[in-house]
Amino acid sequence: MAEDFRLYGDDFNQDAIEQWFREEAQYHNQFSGGRFEDHPKLYQVFDWYYALLPYFHPRPDMRVLDFGCAEGQALAHLPAERRTYSYVGVDASRSLLERAARVHPEGEYRLMPADGIIPAKDGEFDYVVVLGVLHHVPNVAHYLKELFRVLGPGGRLILREPSHAMGRIPGSHTTLPGLSPNERGIPAHYLQSQLKELGMRVLSLRPAYHGVVLQVLRHWQPRSDQAWRVLVSIDKVLSDATRWNDHYQRPQIWQKLAPTANYVVAAK
Template structure:
C-alpha cells in the first residue's frame, strides 16, 4: 500500500561516503514517531548527505532505480484533488521529482512551460505528451536555480517523504511561485512504520508527514491552505492494491468511495500506528496551497 506512493528516485544527488548508523535512542525520533515533529527537517548538511546516501542504497536494494515505464497510476486521484484547483489560462509549471512527467499529460493545452526538477537523468525527456519539458538537477540543500515568482503552479507528488529538509524545499517552491500561484502537494501522513527497524518494501529513511505539518508550515512560507483532504482509507486501499496490476487511483469510482470512508474515519487518524484499530483511518494527504497576493511570509 505505501509502496504505491514511492517516487522512482530520491530527490537529491549524494556524495559517495558510507552513512553512519542511525541513533535508535535519539529523542528526536521518539518525538517524531509521536507526530510532534517531522524527523529530518532540521538536519545539517552532513546529516542530509547521510540521509541521501541511505536513500540511494535503499532504492538500489529495492530495485526501484531501473524502472523503464512511464505508466502513471494516480490520474483519477489528481483529477479529484489537484487539477481542479489550477488557475485559469496558460500556465508555467514546475514539478518536483516528477520523473517522466507523466502526471502532466492531462494538462495538454494548458501548459505554457514545463520545468521538472529531477535527479534521475534517465527520466529526462524533451517533451511530455508534446509539451516541451526542461529538466534541471536538484541541489541537496533544496535551493532552486530560478528567480522569484517564475511559475504559476508547482507540484510535489509523493516526494517529500523521501527527503529530510522538507521545510526548506517547500519554502523554495513557494519562493518561485507568483502571487496567487498554487502549490499542489500529495504525501503519506503516517510514519510508514518505525524507521529505526527494517521495513519490507521501504527504504531506511522514508517517512510520512504528520497531517498538521503542511498547515503549520504554510503560514511561514507565505501560503494559505486552500484545500486539504485526507484520503487513502487503509483497509480499503490494502484490499484494492492486492495484485501487481492493481491501479485503484486511476479509477474514479474508487476515489469517490475512498473519499467517503476517509472522511468518516478522519477522527481516528494517528501518525505512528501500533494498534490495529488505528489502521482504520486515512493514510495520505492532498493539499492545495495558494501563495498570498502580497507574496510575503510570516517572518517578514
C-alpha cells in the same frame, strides 16, 4: 512541536542532510525506464479528482514546476487542453530526468542539487506541483520555503504526501521492503502549520487513500473509469469520516482504518 522537528528532520545537520539526499537519489536512480513509466492508475485517478481537476488550471502562458517529477509521468496523463503550459521538471535523480527528457522532450529538466536550493528563480512559477516527494526529504520545512520562494504571487502549490510513519522508527535508516531508505509520512497538521508560517493560504486539505480502499485495491482493480470514480467517492467519504483517526504510528488494526495521505492546495 519538538517531536515534529525530530520526526521531520528539520534539525538535521548538513552532513546528515547530504547523506540522506545521496541515499534517496541513489535509490531512485535504479528505476530509470520502468517503475515510473507506467504511472499507477490509482495515482492518475486520485490526483485528478482530488487535486488537478478542481485546482490545476494553467493557461498556455503559465509556468509549471513539477518538483520531484521522476520521469514526468504524473502530469503526462492530463487531457491535452491542460498540458499547454511551459513545463519544468526538477528531480534529484539524474537517470530519471534523462529518461523524462527522452519520453517528454517538450519539457525542461533540471537536476536538484544536494544543497537543497531549487534551481529556479524567485517567483518563476504559477503552479508548483509536488506529488509524493516531500516525504523523501529530510528537511521538509526548508523545502517548503524553497517551493514558496519559486512560486509567484497568487501562485498555487499542490501537494500530495502520505501521512503516517510507514513502519519506520524515527531516526532509523533501516531499509524496509518496497520503500526508499528514508521515506516516512508527513502529518497534515505539520504541513498546514508550515504553510501558514510561510504566509500561504490553505485552499484545501483533504485526507485520501483510506486504508480499507487500499486493501480492497490489493485484490480488485476497477475496470472502467466510472468504477474508478465510484471508488474515489467511497474513498472521500471514508477518509473524511475517519480523519480524526489519522495517527502517525499505527500499530493497532483500528488505527489503520484511516486515510493514509493528504492532498493540500495552498495559494501564495
